[in-house]
Amino acid sequence: MSHDRYENPLISRYASSEMSSLWSEQRKFSTWRKLWVILAEAEQQLGLPITSEQIAELRGQVDNIDFDAAAKYEKKLRHDVMAHVHTYGDVCPSARGIIHLGATSCYVTDNADLLLLREGLQLVARRLMTVIDSLARFATEQRSVACLGFTHLQPAQPTTVGKRATLWCYDLVLDLLEVEHRIGEMRARSVKGTTGTQASFLALFHGDHAKVRELEKLVAKKIGFADSYAVTGQTYTRKVDSQIVDVLSGIAQSAHKLATDLRLLASRKEMEEPFEADQIGSSAMAYKRNPMRSERVCALARFVISLQSSAANTVATQWMERTLDDSANRRLVLPQAFLAIDAILVLLQNISNGLVVYPQVVARNLQEELPFMATENLLMAAVERGGDRQNLHEVIRKRSHEAAAVVKQEGKPNDLLTRLAAEPDFAGVDLQAALDPAQYVGRAPEQVDEFVAEVVAPIRARYANQRELTAELKV
Template structure:
């Protein structure tokens, strides 16, 4: 246990995979891979860099002396130059050509773009895992009637499976956005100190073609087929705005679903998984609080709050760049991704173990069903020869009286008995008209169509995905 504050995204919530992506080893090894890629490309284009120098650099990519780098940074007050010197100490034969022609943001920005790409790929896989879990849940409960809600007031019945497709479709749309973000990410590559490539033009004796070839070669070595067309010292900070907005959208979708689950848990219709020895409350031993869904909401709100950072930072980058982006981005980018990773991992756990209580659902639906069935009853009575407007007034009057019994007297909803005893509905089969299965419209068929036509192609294309591989730690 440390005496200092530790980020709970690392210690409690996010997966080891995402935490490692934003860890020091991954970051600084990637810096070194970029320096290797730069040196390789410069050698291929004719600069005097030997294969022995390149091999020395390659052999030490992952052998980082963090203590030595920290000592250099304390002295130089510059993190990139600290690591240039630390790398050079391990590669004395190549020391002179490390970072040749580059500015600090050659390694900083290109590394961030690589980490964003790999992190978004992990987020993509997490989303697919939750979609799979919701697909299974929706198929199982495709036709189970349940009370619908608009304005959080009882409304026309739907099915448990249809409601789950709403949660699932939110993630399908989020998946499209995440995949788009991955697809349009480019490398900054070798744009130079203010984006003019002046230093590289000097290295290649004014040969513009070789400078452009260098930019393409380095990008390709790091897995990018395209580079940003023009930049200042940094890649366009609007890219971060788009990424953070996309992550905020994912978080919002998860928050919405988790809120629904919390509300349904209050109605005792649905519960998240609850382990045998789990304690719901330190005081109230009987409680089964929806703490995982609550955690989803809490973390999702944090991620959503970070979306403003991207826009603010983008808006305040004066001219070719200012450095006020650095401290903010060290927090907002990794923490947004760690937060979404945690939210999706918990969501998968919840969606994979949702417990449904059909009898409670049936009871809650039955309490409101007389009101829900009035439209069907009206149409049946018209078919039996009644006047639509007169029948509407009869239903309205009986409905208000029945509602008064429920609200003012605490009694049962007796609307159906009132209608059975009213001559205007003598020719109507009341019981048949209020069969819940007949009031859900095309909900079961919509579940089938959505899962088969929208979800199934995603699962076929992207395959089975894990939820993260880590056991939930709290």
């Protein structure tokens, strides 16, 4: 590794080897060569004078790429596709004349990108499923652990740790459905020609429209797509890129919310992400247990969300049949969006597999607020014993404000129940029984069970035969 030039941290620090390899130069240009082989095969099949020996020669050199030679050609020609046409032709002398026959540059660039984008989405889907599965297992384990709920970041009606985890999980489930939808909607660009009119191919086949249409379908099938986009300019519509980056941004949004919740809960000492034995939280404050994984998720998520506008602006500025200002932008945005999302999901996989809950702290924090939340139940119990609802409400209001002042101004425990016990209107009401958290979590445990059975189980079944991807953190 060179240390005298900038290295992209998405590669060196964050993304997995699987995703990094997908967007490598070797993978990109080998895919170009495979596309040239496919084009030659299809053209031969439809009657053009291309020999099997030429195709065999092309096929034998798909992965044998002289990158130094390609760089020299590009410096001279100022055209990346033609640089690789010449580099390929150097090792395939008998086939040199039929490489790229009838095609425009976007035949290889766009079709290759579509293949890489689809495989990238498939990798993302597998990682999403792994995180969903892990969070669902955690939710089941914590289904009945009552905790304080929050609205407006203020104490609210209790929920359970497991139910809260299903909220995180469901956002990712919705993201997975979007990823699967985008995969299902992808098509090949196939052979559309220089401005999308297929004029060059029509000339190759001497005006035979049927053969050109057959060529398009045949190439799309050989590439691995069931169909091609109905119409294109020089490129497939960059709307496809924008839709894909939108999906990745959606995953980033879900991840940011999840990781922020964990950071807040860590500050309350209720939950923590994994913390290794030798891990250092701070170079100065040795006691610190900073949520570095969750913080990194948020940092990377903001980056992906910011890329959404770049892809959208590329769509908006593709004049007429195409402008080349999409090229440099896409080289940055598309790979980096995938690399960053991959890094986020690796982190979430690591976090969700090692989540730590501190039930005693969870219970203590809940008990500090529960007397206030129990007041409605206490009011109803006192009414059942013959009390006046409006008078009871006023007693509770006054004593609650007094108890809150003691907590906030004096730092003392919540003594609301002691104050109510001294009130004649609450004589005979079992005040302590009102503090059982199970009375206040509603159907949260059952909702966890139903969510896992009805939503997560079908996803687990769909991905049952998929190999689980590793989640080792580099740093």
